[in-house]
Amino acid sequence: MKKTYNCKLIRKEELCPGIFDFEIECPEMAQAAKTGQFLHITCGGSTFLRRPISICDTTDTTLRFCFQVKGEGTKELSLREVGDMIDVMGPLGHGFETVPGEKTVVIGGGIGTFPLLKLARETDSAVFLGFRTKELVVMEDDFKAASGNVTVCTDDGTYGYNGFAIAAMGEYLLENKVDRIFCCGPTPMLKAVKQIAEYRDIPCQLSLEQRMGCGIGACLTCVCETKDEGMGKYKQVCSCGPVFDSKEVVL
Ligand SMILES: Cc1cc2nc3c(=O)[nH]c(=O)nc-3n(C[C@H](O)[C@H](O)[C@H](O)COP(=O)(O)OP(=O)(O)OC[C@H]3O[C@@H](n4cnc5c(N)ncnc54)[C@H](O)[C@@H]3O)c2cc1C
Numbered sequence: 146m147k148k149t150y151n152c153k154l155i156r157k158e159e160l161c162p163g164i165f166d167f168e169i170e171c172p173e174m175a176q177a178a179k180t181g182q183f184l185h186i187t188c189g190g191s192t193f194l195r196r197p198i199s200i201c202d203t204t205d206t207t208l209r210f211c212f213q214v215k216g217e218g219t220k221e222l223s224l225r226e227v228g229d230m231i232d233v234m235g236p237l238g239h240g241f242e243t244v245p246g247e248k249t250v251v252i253g254g255g256i257g258t259f260p261l262l263k264l265a266r267e268t269d270s271a272v273f274l275g276f277r278t279k280e281l282v283v284m285e286d287d288f289k290a291a292s293g294n295v296t297v298c299t300d301d302g303t304y305g306y307n308g309f310a311i312a313a314m315g316e317y318l319l320e321n322k323v324d325r326i327f328c329c330g331p332t333p334m335l336k337a338v339k340q341i342a343e344y345r346d347i348p349c350q351l352s353l354e355q356r357m358g359c360g361i362g363a364c365l366t367c368v369c370e371t372k373d374e375g376m377g378k379y380k381q382v383c384s385c386g387p388v389f390d391s392k393e394v395v396l
């Protein structure tokens with residue numbers, strides 16, 4: 146049985162219009178959390194189903210998560226104020242698997258950059274962060290504090306590397322040997338990273354996003370197609386993922 150906690154919101158910041166950075170207090174969940182796992186959050190208002198949000202970072206007693214307001218749930222969540230209690234189930238899912246001593250690439254796009262901060266700190270990584278435009282670049286300082294090798298990219302060239310993060314990563318891979326790639330981002334980015342990793346024979350883990358219901362493997366709302374045959378072909382992203390080996394999933 147997954148645990149739920151009533152957690153106090155202890156810090157709230159709006160990183161850029163519509164993107165919020167929350168820190169909640171919950172020592173038990175913070176100490177259990179692994180990079181790449183997520184929280185299933187009761188947002189409030191008339192929303193009934195919880196919404197999945199990735200764990201961005203932890204301390205011994207707190208968890209940080211960042212989210213973009215998309216619809217009613219995240220809008221309601223964004224209205225919570227410091228001191229409010231938030232009902233959170235977690236930590237959920239299967240996170241990133243790291244191997245000590247490996248040289249890795251961490252690549253993320255948009256809101257897919259949030260679950261990568263803790264990973265960037267815990268690995269020896271070159272980090273590539275992609276955003277559509279300068280106004281949407283968030284958490285650059287956090288990533289630079291976590292890793293000595295961070296490239297921020299904007300699709301329209303208004304800040305940092307001029308172009309897609311996958312292009313910057315591609316250039317890096319031409320000159321550097323990498324043991325593993327970790328990626329979280331929109332589907333086109335996941336597909337491109339999967340293709341590059343498989344072409345170069347680099348092990349790669351992808352964090353997938355699906356609409357979720359229960360968050361614990363029971364309702365099958367969140368299934369994704371995998372290369373397994375038979376009963377195992379469709380797997381629940383919430384309980385078998387959200388992180389999968391790139392060779393396992395069909396995108
Ligand atoms: C494992 C996981 C981790 C996530 N981590 C984060 C995070 O760290 N930060 C963050 O901002 N968001 C994250 N998301 C996405 C977040 O869960 C959705 O944006 C949120 O549930 C939308 O709820 P809502 O009620 O605001 O919008 P809704 O009214 O439910 O939907 C608004 C719009 O968003 C689309 N949408 C809703 N859920 C998803 C989804 N899962 N994938 C793609 N499109 C969706 C809908 O189709 C609709 O167009 C994550 C999702 C998953 C599955």
Ligand code: FES
Pocket residue numbers: 356357358359360361362363364365366367368381382383384
């Ligand atoms: S959300 Fe219910 S099985 Fe994944």
